[in-house]
Amino acid sequence: MSRYRKIINKLFASLLFVVLLSANNNVFAQDGEALFKANCANCHKPDVDFTGPALKGWKEREPEEGWVYKWIASPAGMIGSGDAYAVKLAAKWKPTVMTGFSQLKKAEIDAILKYVDDYTPPAPAAGGAVAGSTEGGSDNSLLFGILTLVLAVVGIILLQVNSNLRKLSDEKEGIHRGEPVPFYRNKTYLMIGVLFFAVLTGYFLTNAAIGLGRMKNYQPVQPIYYSHKVHAGVNQISCLYCHGGAQDSKQASIPSVNVCMNCHMAIKEYKGDPIVREDGSSVNGTAEIQKLYSYAGWNPTTKSYNPDNNHDGIPDGARPIEWVKIHNLPDHVYFNHSQHIKVGQQQCQTCHGNIQDMGEVYQFAELSMGWCINCHRETKVNFFNEADSSGNKFYSIYEKFHKDIKNHKMDSVTVEHIGGTECQKCHY
Structure with missing residues (x-):
């Protein structure tokens, strides 16, 4: 019996060791990805420029060994010291200056850099899955x-x-x-x-x-297949041309049919690259333009709007496009687009993802309170600089921060410092 007991003990000890080892290897492999998403993903992508530069290939761009660790710990300090490459980066990506991450240990930075170096873009999703979805990735x-x-x-x-x-x-x-x-x-x-x-x-x-009410990756079918990839990506149409309210008001606003017709009175058929949905089915771009004409009450043959026989002020047959709203916030949450776009100088991609690469738009971020607060904690404001009078003069009222920066107690001011995490800022 003693012999059997030893065999059983060795069997279960081996099983336990294998389970723990495989789990630990998986967890360690995820550390770099998790650290990247927690600290870097708001401003950086591994393989494409975003709010900041693409991180893949950092080793070839590093001016000297170990430079990257000093930069991550204190970008403002590196720029202030006159480091040539740091000054060059600041000039290229101004007015945005990277937040310092002095709390990150060398091992954590190494894990992030390894994740970036090993990163490969995910394969296109099949079966209707949304491109860019991270489900099952780091969870x-x-x-x-x-x-x-x-x-x-x-x-x-x-x-x-x-x-x-x-x-x-x-x-x-x-x-x-x-x-x-x-x-x-x-x-x-x-x-x-x-x-x-x-x-x-x-x-x-x-x-x-x-997770109640969070609609991350929500991608409804719209009345007209409007491709942001074609309009904002290929044709480089500014977001503000269609969503002018984003810069000047609380709402980004949905463009009226007349805004679409400014271009499509002349553009009657689609001649670009094939448009394909996430499920692999093709889209007839010309047919989608015809749908627009139906909503606008436009006759492409006569190149004129339909007559207004019922004298209601709009062409016969014209009607609003019933777009399906994608991004929804609770009624008790206040969000102002102009405050973020004009004052905060945020890019549309910060909240909406790489919108210029999307076919039908989906909700990129979870838009939860924690997601917003983390952004406020990490995002630097365009703080007023007394030396050259650059930056937003509104922030000149914060004398304490000016003194702290001058005395090197702080290297930058984030949204959190100016009250960006106070409850009443977003809830009313």
Whole structure:
């Protein structure tokens, strides 16, 4: 029996070691991605320029070994010291200046840089999945759940084996004990099971409650297939041409049919590259333009609007396009587009993703309170510089920050410093 006991112990020890090793390797592989998304993704993409430069290939651009660590710790300090490459970066990406991440350890920076170097763009999603979706990417919840379940099963098996071995040992030594309680009637096991399922249920219920109302990756079918990739990407039409309210008012506004017709009175057919939906089906661009004419009440043959026979002020047959709203915030949340675009000098891509690469638009970010607060904590304001009178003069009222920057107590001012995380700023 001693020989069998040794075999069983080695078997379960090996199983436990393999499970822990494979889980740890997976977790460590995810560290760089998780750190990148937590600290860098608001301004950087691995392979394309965003608010800041693409990070892939950083090694070839680094002026000297170890420079990147000093830059990440204090970009403003590097620029202030006159470092040539730092000054060049600041000039290229002005007025945005990178936030310092002095709290990151060297090992964490190495993990981020390794993730960037090893990054490969995800393959196009199939079966209607949204391009750019990160579902299943960095979320280790399922892995940890499976690992916990496996360890719990292994623990129960080891306890049962231990009980059987103890019974055999007692019989050999002549010690008589009562029959052990079966594990399915053992109160200890039952309590462990109840607690486990209570915690598991609470976890999923909490996550579900937190996710209520969040519509990340929501991509409804629109009345007309309007491709931002064709308009904003290929043809380089400024976002503000169609969404002029984004710079001057709270709402970005949906353009009227007349705005579309400014171009499509002349552009009657689509001659660009083939347009393909996420599910692989093709889009007839010319047919979509014809839909626009139907909504506008425009006759492309006569090159004129339909007559207004009912004298209601609009061409016969014309009607508004019933676009399906994608980005929705709760009624108690205040968000002002102009404050972010004009004052904060944020790009549309900060919240809407690479809109210039999208066919039908989908919701890129979760738009949760935590997501907004993290952005406010990391984003620098265009703080007024007394030396050359550059920046937003509104911020000249913050004398304390001017003194702290002058005395090198701070290297920059973020939205959080000027009250960007106070409740009443966004809730009313």
